[in-house]
Amino acid sequence: FVHKKCTVEKEGDTFVSGNREDGVNYGGRKDHTRNVQYLQLTADEKPIFVHNFHGMWSAEGKIDTERRIQQSKNLASHLHKHDGPQIVCGDFNMRPDTKSMEIIESTGFRNLVTEFDVTDTRTSFYDKDERFADYILASSGITVNDFQVLPDEVSDHAPLLLDFSIS
Template sequence: MTLRLISLNAWGGRVHAPLMQYLKDTDPDVLCLQEVTHVASYDGGWLTFREGDFELPQRASLLEDVTEILPGHRAFFAPAARGPLYDGDRQVISEWGLATFVRQDLSVIDQVQGFIHGDFPLSGFGDHPRPRNAHAVRIHRYDTGSGVTIVQMHGLRDLAGKGDTPARLAQAHALVALIEKVWQPGEPLVVCGDFNLLPGSETFAILGKLGLTDLVTTRGFTDTRTSWYPKDGRYADYLLVTPDVKVENFDVVEEPEVSDHRALLLEIV
């Protein structure tokens, strides 16, 4: 049987209706989402993120919305930060981070989450570059009788750009250390997410020591952003696999547009 994996920066649910329909239609076995908002016990649907003059609508119930769309999945939420969103002038404290959804007939036999840059901020979202985390799950596939480890991350955002920095290299080594807590060498390994990096980053050489190769760049894809993102620098999202991952299909999905990032779709046998 085929295992379908989707990795996507959900952009706080900004493109909510198309996103919900896409997830319902594709029904992935494993869904790795970045930029997921969660507001406990909030009775409204939309809030606003503000930073200076910049504002962005955020779906307060995004975690719950996706959970409802995928009722046959387990949801794992890994908050990276906690800070204010706004309902008019009223502050509403929210959490923001990663969410991994795994179909219930797949056994999660090991997992780890942790910070690969900074730590959970005690007050507000923190200064740039803000904390970043990763989440790894080791899954037993009964159809193949073997394990597969799937890791997602959201790489740090540096206001100076996507070039390599000491912090980004330290992040890469921290990610490798997190992977090694779960992954069993000799089993398939998938690493995905919004890396916030350029294709030539040293991060890929560091991950390459685990046998990982990126499918986005090696299969000729040159754009992981949608029309919602008007800037240059079209690479952000990557998906890497070890040689023992049997890839049946891989795509950087152009349509539908469900975020300012394109979804990465991987099917393995």
């Protein structure tokens, strides 16, 4: 949903693992193509990009794999193509202490999950030990007024709340 005070200037997606021609075909594989979706918005006459990313799942867990590292490099390349304030959020399916996350953070984005000392982005519906999946990262030009992991349980992912302004 886009607030009525915002104007959508552009929308699109970029594949960061696989490509459009691969389709969403499991074909015996445990994963499929992944893309990052984005909106270019104008809010209060200020531009902002909002990116949504759902990272690949791996039977090996949320650790670094060759494919996950390449996916992060591709995401970083996508983020570098856009100027101005940006937010990237979603289920990254990776641990905060991985090279994969370090690659994304090297774009200059602040990882709000680590900055705010979040220890869990999952709910009681998720019974595995790994407690990280979801993130919000903010570029320069974004002033973070508040960031929280909300207690509401509607799925195995806890909702993340970001209150921000464009500086």
